[in-house]
Amino acid sequence: MPENPLSAPNRCAIYTRKSTNSRLDHEVNSLTTQHEICSAYVASQRYRGWTALPRSYDDGGHSGSGLERPALAALMHDIEAGEIDTVVVYKIDRLTRSLLDFVRLIEIFDRRSIGLVSVSQAFDTTDSMGRMILNVLLTFSQFERELIAERVRDSIRTRKRHGRIHGGLAPFGYEYRDGELEVVEAEAEIVGFIYAAFLRHGTYTAAMTAVREAGFCSSFKTARNGTLGSGLIGHSQKMTVAARATAEKKTVGQRS
Known part of the structure; x- marks a missing residue:
């Protein structure tokens, strides 16, 4: 009998981040709390074949404005190595606060067929609704990039005319x-x-x-x-x- 696709193995990597080192273990938004919430969500999806990987990807004291973070680098390395199926975060801004960086990450995820789940925002690219929301975000991102490019071209033309x-x-x-x-x-x-x-x-x-x-x-x-x-x-x-x-x-x- 063919395997039910809903129960196919899904290796989930939980990524957490907090901008400051102070009180990392005591605030509601701490790395530990984020990890516990994400772990509980993955456990609730066990019927779909989801399992949380034992490795932790925790960036404490790192801003979400860039992608230069050690745990994120380790996450991307394991994605490229084919060891991850889905990335689970507490909120999208734990992964990145930049829309352009988000698009770059999504392009890598798509290339590797990696799902992305934001537990607190009901965002899940492993289902059709999540992919639709993602497409809307990417469309607006492309629109923003084109507007920026037009402004740059107009500025260059103006400077050259003068x-x-x-x-x-x-x-x-x-x-x-x-x-x-x-x-x-x-x-x-x-x-x-x-x-x-x-x-x-x-x-x-x-x-x-x-x-x-x-x-x-x-x-x-x-x-x-x-x-x-x-x-x-x-x-x-x-x-x-x-x-x-x-x-x-x-x-x-x-x-x-």
Whole structure:
């Protein structure tokens, strides 16, 4: 007779966490209390084949804002080793307080077919209702990530329209002063030569050859790549001057 899927073995790992070390054993939300509540829930699901693993995964004195926790690392190691079927927590925020980190964990759980149960929140991805709730959470998370990406793109476009660099190291010939790019006079002649060579030859390859032949190569060998190395910002096939050289030295222009 085929085995009843409801009674198939389900190895449950109980994970607990508390942010501070003080009174870990005395508060209602202590690691011990969390573990007892989760253990009782797993025992109530014995008819479904659930059993609590003997190993404890307890993170005392660790914040839920990140994933760098020793017990969580041990939990993930055992998941990857195929030793766990379901992760049981008292509340979701014991696992993580970050929605993005939660999504990352769920992706790993899904890849390994790991269930997640929050005892106090009636959240159980081993059944259809729990999976529906999870899909709603993941949908909102994806929506949030796309909004953030749009804001970042809009910010980059705005800075480029105003000829401002969008983070990273200052291009060769410039330095940051109060958040703005300012010309380094000692390097202005080389920058002017780069602009002139590019406008004269029309390609970066030819311009860089001319720069090397002029003996300037060693002066800016660490000047990033061809687009930023001469004080330019690349975006949508257009090159825009990021900062103007001094009046007597500058060569200003756009190349579409």
